[in-house]
Structures are given as structure tokens and as C-alpha cells.
Amino acid sequence: MTKPILLTAGGTGGHLFPAQSLASELIRRGYDVELATDERADKYGSAFPARDVHIIASETLRGRSPVSIIKTGLSLLRGTLQARSVIRRLQPSVVVGFGGYPTFPPMFAARMTGTPSILHEANGVMGRANRMLAKGVTAIAISSPLKGLDPALARKCVETGNPVRDAVIDAARVPYPDQQADGLFRLLVFGGSQGAKFFSDALPPALKLLSEPQRARLHLVQQCRPEDLERVRAEYQALGIHAELNSFFTDMPSRIAASHLVICRSGASSVSELTAIGRPSILVPLPGALDQDQMVNARGLEAVGGAFVIPQGELSAERLAHEITCLMGTPETLRKAADVARSQGKADAVQRLADLVEQVASGAIILKGDGA
Numbered sequence: 001m002t003k004p005i006l007l008t009a010g011g012t013g014g015h016l017f018p019a020q021s022l023a024s025e026l027i028r029r030g031y032d033v034e035l036a037t038d039e040r041a042d043k044y045g046s047a048f049p050a051r052d053v054h055i056i057a058s059e060t061l062r063g064r065s066p067v068s069i070i071k072t073g074l075s076l077l078r079g080t081l082q083a084r085s086v087i088r089r090l091q092p093s094v095v096v097g098f099g100g101y102p103t104f105p106p107m108f109a110a111r112m113t114g115t116p117s118i119l120h121e122a123n124g125v126m127g128r129a130n131r132m133l134a135k136g137v138t139a140i141a142i143s144s145p146l147k148g149l150d151p152a153l154a155r156k157c158v159e160t161g162n163p164v165r166d167a168v169i170d171a172a173r174v175p176y177p178d179q180q181a182d183g184l185f186r187l188l189v190f191g192g193s194q195g196a197k198f199f200s201d202a203l204p205p206a207l208k209l210l211s212e213p214q215r216a217r218l219h220l221v222q223q224c225r226p227e228d229l230e231r232v233r234a235e236y237q238a239l240g241i242h243a244e245l246n247s248f249f250t251d252m253p254s255r256i257a258a259s260h261l262v263i264c265r266s267g268a269s270s271v272s273e274l275t276a277i278g279r280p281s282i283l284v285p286l287p288g289a290l291d292q293d294q295m296v297n298a299r300g301l302e303a304v305g306g307a308f309v310i311p312q313g314e315l316s317a318e319r320l321a322h323e324i325t326c327l328m329g330t331p332e333t334l335r336k337a338a339d340v341a342r343s344q345g346k347a348d349a350v351q352r353l354a355d356l357v358e359q360v361a362s363g364a365i366i367l368k369g370d371g372a
């Protein structure tokens with residue numbers, strides 16, 4: 001009987017979706033896959049194709065106060081003990097972690113039990129949780145080259161890309177929709193897996209500044225946080241804007257494919273999906289992130305001409321209205337950005353990551369003696 005493969009990912013979309021993509025590919029290759037995650041996974045994890053799901057205690061470090069550090073530490077310790085008993089029982093051939101504090105206990109338990117492990121870094125910069133874990137893993141799968149990495153860690157890196165869900169691969173077959181200069185304009189707005197209040201506050205006043213003929217062209221699809229849905233709906237109704245709102249779209253890949261322009265945050269999965277499908281975007285990185293990962297992701301795509309980046313602090317209603325007006329009036333600019341975005345997509349990321357998993361599982365890659 002072959003040993004199972006244990007995947008571990010924190011319960012937000014940005015971490016779970018690449019893990020879900022890998023799980024599907026490993027199952028196609030005949031492996032049994034199990035998932036270790038935190039309790040938030042219920043929201044996004046229902047479609048996760050694992051044989052079994054293990055809920056492990058974890059906590060994200062939210063501040064530097066002694067109370068917060070002790071609380072996080074105790075929770076991670078409890079999680080590590082739980083994960084160690086799961087690993088002892090399952091005897092997985094490899095543990096694959098998708099980053100963030102919730103993957104800390106299973107990855108640490110892998111190290112304690114001498115189980116081979118892989119860390120996947122989806123962002124353009126390595127976050128602090130992953131930097132802590134990276135030393136003890138057998139290999140590091142990266143989405144794109146990382147700057148400023150310690151040479152001992154750089155030696156373990158394999159560039160695989162960031163796997164996207166099967167539904168994204170399907171959506172990538174849809175060509176960029178034709179657009180008449182005065183025709184229907186499909187605008188999609190979303191804020192990462194948990195939604196962003198900022199877009200609920202920023203979009204309605206910006207769209208109010210558009211001319212009436214422009215507003216009439218709009219077909220808007222927008223994700224709002226649940227508490228903002230009714231307020232935003234009423235604002236669009238008053239403006240006569242055709243808008244479809246939801247707190248979470250389960251069919252996001254086809255929504256992206258149907259859009260002429262996307263306005264969103266720049267979490268790793270969001271950016272990977274925009275490039276896999278090839279759609280132009282205005283990216284507004286999540287401000288205040290400790291590692292500025294979203295800014296790095298966004299600037300990388302902007303540098304080649306595949307997206308337009310506006311820091312949140314610079315995004316007044318006037319500026320946003322101006323950008324949308326300009327882009328609505330220049331379909332050729334949007335089409336060009338769509339083509340460039342698509343050229344950056346890594347359609348074979350899941351195959352490459354699954355190949356690496358098989359190599360580590362078979363012992364073809366082993367941890368270097370110095371533990372680095």
C-alpha cells in the first residue's frame with residue numbers, strides 16, 4: 001500500500017486553492033491525499049478532494065504584545081502535538097505546506113518526526129512564517145524567483161509556479177471578450193477570499209462620477225463583505241447601475257473570464273488566476289501587510305504591462321473614476337494588458353509541483369545535512 005501525502009494549508013482561499021489544485025493532480029496520479037488545516041476551512045474547503053481532513057489548532061500572530069505572543073505560542077504548541085499524532089498515524093511520504101501560520105504545526109511536526117517536507121511560497125516575497133519554516137524543509141517550491149533569499153534556502157528552491165484550480169484552467173480557454181467602444185462593459189470587483197470593505201466604500205462614489213452613458217454600459221459584478229451587501233446594493237440601485245453582488249462567488253474563474261476589466265487585491269492566487277486566464281486589472285494591494293507580499297505580487301505584473309497598480313492611499317473616487325473612464329474608452333489598451341497578463345501565466349504549475357512532490361516522496365531529493 002502506498003503512503004498518503006499530507007497537504008497543509010491555512011483556511012483562506014489564497015492558501016487552500018493552490019493546495020486543492022495539487023490535491024486534484026495527485027489524485028489523478030493515483031495518490032491518497034489528506035489535508036491538515038484550521039477551522040476556517042469550512043467556508044472554502046467543502047470542495048477539497050481529500051480522503052480525510054484534520055482540523056489542527058493554530059493561531060496567526062496578530063500583534064507584538066506579550067499576551068498575543070504567548071497565546072499564539074500555546075496554540076501552535078497544541079497544534080504541533082495534534083499534528084504529530086496525525087503524522088505518526090498516517091505515516092505520509094511527504095508533507096506539503098502552503099504557507100501562513102496555520103501550516104506551522106504540521107510542518108514543524110514533520111520536522112520532528114523526520115518526515116520529508118515541501119514548502120510552497122505563492123507570493124513574490126517570502127513571508128515571515130514561511131521564513132521560519134523554510135530552514136527545516138526538504139525543498140521549497142516557489143511561484144517566481146524570490147529576492148534577497150539566504151543562499152542556503154535559495155539552493156533548495158524549485159520554481160514551479162502557483163497552481164490554480166481546475167476551474168481556472170477551464171476558464172483559461174475562454175478568449176478575451178470582444179468589446180465595442182460604446183458597448184456592454186463587464187467590470188468585476190473583488191477583494192481576496194474574505195472580501196475587502198475598501199472596495200464597498202470606494203466603488204459607488206467613483207461610479208457616481210462616471211457619465212450617464214458610461215454607467216449605462218456597465219455590467220458590474222462585485223464581491224462585498226456580508227455586512228456591506230445591502231448598503232452597496234442600495235447605492236447602485238440609486239445610481240441605476242446593473243450590479244450583481246455577493247459575499248463570495250463560487251464560480252469566480254468564469255466570472256474573471258467574462259470580464260473586460262478586473263479591480264481587486266493582489267493576493268498570490270488572485271494574481272495567478274488573472275495571468276492564467278489573461279485579464280487586465282487594476283490591482284490595489286492590501287496595505288499595511290508586514291511583508292508587503294501583495295505589493296510585490298502586483299508590481300511584478302505591472303512591470304511587464306499586465307496590470308495597473310494603484311496603492312490604496314492614492315485611490316480617491318476621482319482617481320478611480322478617471323482610470324475606469326480611460327480604460328473603458330481604450331479597448332485596445334485593455335486587450336494588450338490581457339495578452340501580456342496571459343503571457344505570464346504558468347499553466348503547468350500544478351504538474352511541476354506534483355513532479356517535485358513525487359521526487360521528494362520517493363527520496364530522490366533529501367534534506368541537506370546542515371538542515372538548511
Ligand SMILES: CC(=O)N[C@H]1[C@@H](OP(=O)(O)OP(=O)(O)OC[C@H]2O[C@@H](n3ccc(=O)[nH]c3=O)[C@H](O)[C@@H]2O)O[C@H](CO)[C@@H](O)[C@@H]1O
Pocket residue numbers: 012013014015017099122123190191192193194195223247248249250251252253265266267268269270271273286289293294
Ligand atoms: C489578508 C491576507 O492574509 N491575505 C493573504 C491571503 O489572501 P487571500 O486568501 O485573499 O488570497 P488570494 O488573493 O491569493 O486568493 C483569493 C482567492 O479567492 C478567490 N475568490 C475570491 C472572491 C470570491 O468571491 N470568490 C473566490 O473564489 C479568488 O478567485 C482567489 O482564488 O493569501 C494570499 C496567498 O498567500 C496572500 O498573498 C495574501 O496576502
